Amino acid sequence: MSTFEFLLQGLAVAAQPMNLLYALIGVTLGTAVGVLPGIGPALTVALLLPVTYKLDPAGSLIMFAGIYYGGMYGGSTTSILLNTPGESASIVTALEGNKMARAGRGGPALATAAIGSFVAGLIATLALAFVAPFIVKVALVFGPREYFALMVLAFVTVSSAFGDSTLRGLTSLFVGLTLAIIGIDQLSGQARLSFGIPDLLDGIEVTTLAVAMFAIGETLYIAAQGDKGPDKVEAVKGSVWMNAADWARSWKPWLRGTAIGFPIGAMPAGGAEIGTFLSYAAEKRLTKHPEEFGNGAIEGVAGPEAANNASAAGTLVPLLTLGLPTTATAAIMLAGFQQYGLQPGPLLFATNPQLVWGLIASLLIANFMLLVLNLPLIGLWVKLLTIPKPWLYAGILLFATLGTIGANPSVFELGMLLAFGLLGYVMRIFGYPIAPVVVGLILGPLAEQQLRRALAISQGDLTTLVASPVAVVLLLIAAAALIVPLILRARGRGQVLSQLAASED
Amino acid sequence: MTDGNKPASATRRPDGAAFVIAVVLAAIAGVIFWDVSRLAGAAGYSQVGPTTVPHAIAYCLLGLAIWTAIEAWRGEFPARERQEVAPVVWIVGGLAAQMLLLKVAGFSISTGLLFALTAAGFGKRKLWITIPVGIVLSFVIWVIFSKLLQLSLPAGPLEHLFF
Numbered sequence: 001m002s003t004f005e006f007l008l009q010g011l012a013v014a015a016q017p018m019n020l021l022y023a024l025i026g027v028t029l030g031t032a033v034g035v036l037p038g039i040g041p042a043l044t045v046a047l048l049l050p051v052t053y054k055l056d057p058a059g060s061l062i063m064f065a066g067i068y069y070g071g072m073y074g075g076s077t078t079s080i081l082l083n084t085p086g087e088s089a090s091i092v093t094a095l096e097g098n099k100m101a102r103a104g105r106g107g108p109a110l111a112t113a114a115i116g117s118f119v120a121g122l123i124a125t126l127a128l129a130f131v132a133p134f135i136v137k138v139a140l141v142f143g144p145r146e147y148f149a150l151m152v153l154a155f156v157t158v159s160s161a162f163g164d165s166t167l168r169g170l171t172s173l174f175v176g177l178t179l180a181i182i183g184i185d186q187l188s189g190q191a192r193l194s195f196g197i198p199d200l201l202d203g204i205e206v207t208t209l210a211v212a213m214f215a216i217g218e219t220l221y222i223a224a225q226g227d228k229g230p231d232k233v234e235a236v237k238g239s240v241w242m243n244a245a246d247w248a249r250s251w252k253p254w255l256r257g258t259a260i261g262f263p264i265g266a267m268p269a270g271g272a273e274i275g276t277f278l279s280y281a282a283e284k285r286l287t288k289h290p291e292e293f294g295n296g297a298i299e300g301v302a303g304p305e306a307a308n309n310a311s312a313a314g315t316l317v318p319l320l321t322l323g324l325p326t327t328a329t330a331a332i333m334l335a336g337f338q339q340y341g342l343q344p345g346p347l348l349f350a351t352n353p354q355l356v357w358g359l360i361a362s363l364l365i366a367n368f369m370l371l372v373l374n375l376p377l378i379g380l381w382v383k384l385l386t387i388p389k390p391w392l393y394a395g396i397l398l399f400a401t402l403g404t405i406g407a408n409p410s411v412f413e414l415g416m417l418l419a420f421g422l423l424g425y426v427m428r429i430f431g432y433p434i435a436p437v438v439v440g441l442i443l444g445p446l447a448e449q450q451l452r453r454a455l456a457i458s459q460g461d462l463t464t465l466v467a468s469p470v471a472v473v474l475l476l477i478a479a480a481a482l483i484v485p486l487i488l489r490a491r492g493r494g495q496v497l498s499q500l501a502a503s504e505d
Numbered sequence: 506m507t508d509g510n511k512p513a514s515a516t517r518r519p520d521g522a523a524f525v526i527a528v529v530l531a532a533i534a535g536v537i538f539w540d541v542s543r544l545a546g547a548a549g550y551s552q553v554g555p556t557t558v559p560h561a562i563a564y565c566l567l568g569l570a571i572w573t574a575i576e577a578w579r580g581e582f583p584a585r586e587r588q589e590v591a592p593v594v595w596i597v598g599g600l601a602a603q604m605l606l607l608k609v610a611g612f613s614i615s616t617g618l619l620f621a622l623t624a625a626g627f628g629k630r631k632l633w634i635t636i637p638v639g640i641v642l643s644f645v646i647w648v649i650f651s652k653l654l655q656l657s658l659p660a661g662p663l664e665h666l667f668f
Contacts, residue, residue, distance in 0.1 A: 054655050164583070167576060171530065171569050177562050178533060185555040192555060193540050216600070223592035223626045390627035394620045394639065397596070401603060401619060402646065405612065406656035414604040418597065425593070430526065431583045448558045455553040 007129050010357030014365050019062050022055065023362050026063035027369045030070020035381045036392065037078050041071035041312070042328040042435070043214040047396075049207050049336055050403035057340040058355050062362040064336050068329065069121060069366045072312050073374055076113040076305050077381055081106060092276040093308070096293070096300030103296050108242045112250045112298055113305040114374040115242075119251075120258040120306035121367040124313035127262055128320075129360050132349070135321040139346040144454035145465050147322075149474035151447040154324055156478045159436035166486050168432045175423075176440020179204050186445060187452055199412040206335035206442050208404055210328065212417045213434050215400035217424020219393045224425075250302040253283050257306030264307075265314020267326075279307035313363070320344050320356060323446070328435040331442045522585075523577030530570035537563040595626035611661015612651075616643040 013019065029051070033044040048067050052060035080097035093113060100109040142150075159173035160166040182193045183203030194200035242250065260282065261275035283303040284293050293300060318324040323345035325331040337344050342352065349356055374381070387395075404417050424434060451465075458464030466472050541559045576582060599622030606615035620639030621632055629635055640663070647664060650656040660668070 050656060051654065167569065167572050170565075171526075171573065174562060174566055174569060178537065178566065181537075181559050181562065188555045190544050190555045192544065192559060193537065195540075216596075219623070220593050220596055223596055224588040224590075225586065226589045226592070390624035390629040393627055394623040394635075395642075397599070397623045398616055398620050398639075398643065398646070401600070401616065402650065402658070405607070405658055406650065409607070409657060409659045411604055411607065414600070414607065418600045418604065421600070422597070429585055429588060430523070431585075452553050452557065455557070460553050 003130050003133055006133075006353060006357045007361060009354070010359070010361030011364070013058065013354055013358030014062065014362035019059060019358070019362065020365065022059045022063040023066045023366050024369055026066020027070040027366050027373060030067035031074040031370065031373055031381060032070075032384060033067075034071035034074025035077050035384045036074075036387075036396070037082055037385065039071075039396065040075060040214075040329075041068060042210065042332060042438075043218075044068075044071035044074075045329055045332045045336070046207055046210040046214060047399050047403055049332065049339075050406040052336070053339070053406065057342060058358055060340070061336065061355065061359050064333065065359055065363050066366040066369070068312065068333065069309075069363065069370060070373075071329075072309055073114065073117055073370050074381065076117065076308075077110060077374075077378070078385065080109050080113065080301070081382060082385055092280045092304040093301055095280070096297050099294070099296035100298065100301065105296060105298075108246050108298065109296075109301050110378055111242045111375060112246060112302045114371060114378075116250065116254045116257065116302045116306040117309040118367055118371045119254045120261065120308075120310040121313060121370075122364065123255075123258050124262045124265075124310040125360065125363045125367065128266075128313050128316055128363075129357075131266065131317055132321050132360075135317060136346040136349045139322055142322075142470070143468070144450040144457065145468055145471045146474070148447060148450040148454055148465065149471040149478070150322065150324060151443055151450065153474050153478040153481070154318075154326055154443060155436075155440070155447070156481045158326060158439045159433070160482055160485065164431070164489075166482070166489070168430070169436055172427065172432045172434070172436040173440045176437035177444045179209065179437070180441045180444025181448075186449060197412075199410065203445075204416070204441060205407065205413075206332060206438065207407065208413060208417055209420050209441055210332050210335075210438050211400045211403055212420030213424035213427075213437060214328075215396055216417065216421025217428055217434070219397055220421065220425040221428045222389075222393065246298055249289075249298050253279070253299045253303035254306040256282060256286075257303040257308075258310040260303075261307030261310030262314040265311025265326075266317040267314075275307040275311040276304035279303040316363075320348070320359075321346060323348075325439060325442060328438045331435075331438045334442055518580050520577045520580050520582050523573060523582045527570045527573040527577060530566050530573060534563040534566035534570065537566070592626040596623050599623050599626070607659055609661065611664050612647045612658045613640050613644040613663045614661055616646075617641075 014023070029048055030041075030044055033039055033047060034041060039047075045064065045067055049064075052063050055063065076093050076097070079091070079094035080101050082098075097109045097113065100106060155173055160169035178193075180203075182200055184191050184194075184201050191201055257275075257279040260279045264275040264278070280300055280303060283297075283299040284290070287293065287297060287299050289297060289299075312329075315325075315327055315330050318326055319330045319333060321344075323334070323343055325334045334344065342348060342355070401414065401417065404413055407413075427434060427437075454464055455462070458467075466475065537559050541556045541563075544554075544556050599619040602622065603615040603619040606618065617636060617638075617640030620642065621635035624635045624639075625632065644663060647658050647660075651658045651660075652668075
């Protein structure tokens, strides 16, 4: 069957009334939580994962995809109106968007962000549908050593290629990898690092870790900054609709942003924010109104927002086809698959095509729903921004613990939540990135499995890891991604990299 | 929160807290070596077994500990913002209260306390208002999630009063 037929079949799955309802609930919840300041898509997905526990896999993943896309849309609203980006991928949007809002052009800024997200989401999701089968074909010939090399590459790019310190990125990653070996070893059945505690035999739950690090760690950090006065929410004045000039200046940045964002998201190269920075730089160079940049140029909102959503869809390429999460959000989505015993990867396309294609098709539908939800109903979401901080964070912690209690109502699990929350807080104080811990925890066991398989096949001969050209190339890229930033930082050129820091997404 | 690589300045001196991090990393590596040593006999005929990867991770952690110690010595860690202790204590207290009371008092009461203590951490210290608000809110959420979405949330005296 061709991709097109698969996609049609997926649309039939996604268009079932119950699945449409799940998608609608997902995008609504995702937008609502994503709009809240301080909550990015990673946390949105982690907080809402327990909501989907009791659903069937297809329905739950469809709701999940809606939450993911909704969180991406919601983030732009926060950064335009509040100048506190809810997610790292929206930082650039805040640069020009907040200036536009202050100048009374918040409406068109929100509109170009929403429509740009829609255009990018649509094109990128279609690109995902057409690229995925090719990668699946390539991935089918991958053996354990190629997978291992791929995971090493993902480890390096997530932890140390961007951000301001190779040392702290790698330390975060190894904290995650250490947490990953807790529990029963999948291949030999031996208990490792569990110290005779039965609760630890199952290992550490990715959702517990992610919620603790992102929600509790962040809440503690914000609280510890003391009262710095209320954030100013810019009111949306005038029409939310864009005039002809806005359209004329927006459509090219949308397309360019999509073209930049999708490949970057699809490569195992870390977060969505890199694409947004590149898109912003491109728009700044190509604009006919250079004087407006820094004072609220609409291109500076349209391009990065499109790039942001295109890379969000792009991230799903390695996740679905290779089972390789390249962002914290994708890592939590992988946990969402695993709760149903599904392992994303080439086999899932063969064994469960209805599920995969239903998911991809539901992304298209979710995108339409989000456009409708975000343009006319924008006033409703803006109200969420005016919730005072004490209630907001009290509510966030309520939901954070609700998820953990719902998954496993034990005192021990809540104790771990508190402990990891404190760990996340301390890591924030010292400038350690959080995402590598989460990616290390979920990817660690998979990488270990592949490594031990590869070494078992070669009877312990380490050279087998570099005996295939594909693996060699991947490992060389990984080495370059580790060494080049080190040299750049040593020569004082690190500022660019720290701007590209993947702090949350 | 991270200010990137600051230019060299006179304030650079060995960073005590960063040394503590180095020691903690080395200690984690030590724990891994100790734990894995119990499994050494189980490796079987090939050299690759459940101990291979933990060993590799422990050696890397040792390396990172040394690297951290060097950066700590040179004072290369980014400047830290001043942290207020009181709000952190309020919130940690709230989480601890919820953890300890969950089985006894049920979801609504324990989570209501967490809600109120977190709000207190952010400056709303009127506990006689925030605790009831938190308990009512938690109860509504308990009804939605355990009755409609069938999530198993522990029930206590308050929940048993209504259901």
